[in-house]
Amino acid sequence: MTTGSEEETVAVITIVSGRHLHLRRQLEAFEHSTVRPDVHIVVAMDDADIDGIVADSADAGHPTRVVHVIDEAPGTLPLADARNTGARAAIDAGATLLVFLDVDCIPGPDLVQRYLRSCAATPELRLLYCGPVTYLRPEHEVFDPRELHHFLDPHSARPAPGPCQTQLSSEMTLFWSLSFAVCSTDWLEIGGFHTGYRGYGGEDTDFAMCAARNGFRIAWVGGAHAYHQHHPVSDPPVEHLEDILRNARLFHRRWDRWPMEGWLNAFARQDLICYDEAVADWRRTTVERSNG
Numbered sequence: 096m097t098t099g100s101e102e103e104t105v106a107v108i109t110i111v112s113g114r115h116l117h118l119r120r121q122l123e124a125f126e127h128s129t130v131r132p133d134v135h136i137v138v139a140m141d142d143a144d145i146d147g148i149v150a151d152s153a154d155a156g157h158p159t160r161v162v163h164v165i166d167e168a169p170g171t172l173p174l175a176d177a178r179n180t181g182a183r184a185a186i187d188a189g190a191t192l193l194v195f196l197d198v199d200c201i202p203g204p205d206l207v208q209r210y211l212r213s214c215a216a217t218p219e220l221r222l223l224y225c226g227p228v229t230y231l232r233p234e235h236e237v238f239d240p241r242e243l244h245h246f247l248d249p250h251s252a253r254p255a256p257g258p259c260q261t262q263l264s265s266e267m268t269l270f271w272s273l274s275f276a277v278c279s280t281d282w283l284e285i286g287g288f289h290t291g292y293r294g295y296g297g298e299d300t301d302f303a304m305c306a307a308r309n310g311f312r313i314a315w316v317g318g319a320h321a322y323h324q325h326h327p328v329s330d331p332p333v334e335h336l337e338d339i340l341r342n343a344r345l346f347h348r349r350w351d352r353w354p355m356e357g358w359l360n361a362f363a364r365q366d367l368i369c370y371d372e373a374v375a376d377w378r379r380t381t382v383e384r385s386n387g
Contacts, residue, residue, distance in 0.1 A: 103192050103211060106185030107132040110177040111198040112140040115148055117324050122152040122159065124201045124240035130208040134188050135159040138181040140173060141166050160184065171294035171338060178272070179287040186279050193282055196321065197273040200228065201240060203320035205258075210276040213261050213316045221311040222263070223303070224276040226319025227255040233325050243322050256317030264313045270303035274321040285309055289349075294338030297346045300354045331361035340368065340377060353377075 107125070111118050118137070125131060139145035139161055149159050162184050164177050178195060185193055194210055196202060210224050227249035235246050249255035253269055256262045277285075285306050292298035303313075332339070339358055346354045353359065359377060362368045371378045 103214070104134075104189045105130075105132045105192045105194060105207060105211065106188060106190035107135045107194045107196055107202075107207070108138065108178065108181035108185055109135065109196050109198050110138040110140060110174065110181060111145060112142045112172055114198045114326075115144065117198050117326075118145070118148055119152055120240070120324065121196070121198060121201055122149070122154070122157070124204075124243075125157045126154055127204050127241050128157075128202060128207055129204050130211060131157050132194065132207055133158070134185065134190065136181045136184045136188075137161045138177045138184075139163045140177050160188075168293055173290070173293060174295075175288035175290045175292045175298040179290065182279075182282055182287060186283075191279050192276060193279055194276045195272060195274070197323070199324050199326065200274055200321040201243060201324060202274075203243060203318075203322065204241070206274070206319045206321060209258075209316050209319035213314055213319075214276065214278060216261070217314065220263075220314075221281060221306075221309065222277075222314040223270060223281075223306055223311055224314045224316050224319070225253070225270060226274045226316045226321055227253065228271070228273050228321045228323050230323045231325050235325065244320075246322065247320065249320070254315040256315055258318035260317040262315040262317075264315060265307070267303040267307040267311075267313060268300060270299060270306075270313055272299035272302070273323065274319070276316075276319075281311070285311070289345075291345050292342050294342065295332065295335035296339040296358070297342035297354050301346055301349065304350055331358045331365075333362070333365070333367065336362060336367060340379070343377065 137149055146161050149161050164180050166173050182193055213224050229248050254262050288298050288302050366380055368377050369380050
């Protein structure tokens with residue numbers, strides 16, 4: 096892709112396990128993108144069906160490759176390793192700009208174009224580029240991807256600049272991996288995601304901390320909209336309790352602070368965990384939940 100006088104090769108990277116309908120919708124939406132990626136790397140985590148889904152959705156204007164990663168710890172998804180695997184495949188394919196997009200997210204038509212323009216406008220800065228994300232409600236499940244703008248409602252916990260604006264921030268804990276872009280050379284300098292994280296939670300904040308340590312900031316890119324498809328969730332995510340505890344301890348060892356404090360405190364209010372002052376650690380409680 097060309098921006099100004101420089102030519103960029105753009106790769107979109109999507110990691111997936113299950114969520115087949117969400118993947119189909121994402122691939123379909125890229126057919127309506129104002130700028131299509133040069134390659135789309137889909138990383139399948141223990142999901143052999145992804146090859147067939149991508150083949151069914153093949154689009155000559157949107158070349159897609161599937162790479163596979165195997166989870167060496169059954170029961171947890173290797174999210175960090177999968178993102179790193181996708182980035183390696185993209186860089187090997189010549190990508191100079193990496194766009195990471197969660198499988199739940201449908202790209203707005205200008206997402207790639209806005210990331211490209213922001214990158215081209217700030218070549219001297221060390222930045223992670225993040226776009227606004229709208230969380231679709233259940234009634235938005237059936238839609239034409241060209242009509243998604245009718246549901247536009249960016250998440251209020253993150254900045255959402257105007258469509259031609261970019262807002263710089265050093266508040267790195269707001270980084271999220273749902274939708275972000277990074278220059279390939281910057282990705283290599285940061286070192287990718289720490290593969291000690293397994294399953295849900297913590298790895299994206301750790302990545303942002305590594306970036307901050309190397310002098311990076313966040314650029315919130317107006318108009319780079321993504322739309323998060325609805326799926327049932329629990330709050331707090333008790334089904335991911337073990338992952339969150341394990342990953343929070345790793346984060347604490349690396350950065351001397353606790354991540355995901357909102358979830359940890361919510362688990363404590365439900366008597367699922369407690370903070371043990373003697374060992375300065377969160378522990379599972381012995382409270383037994385009734386099935387009644």
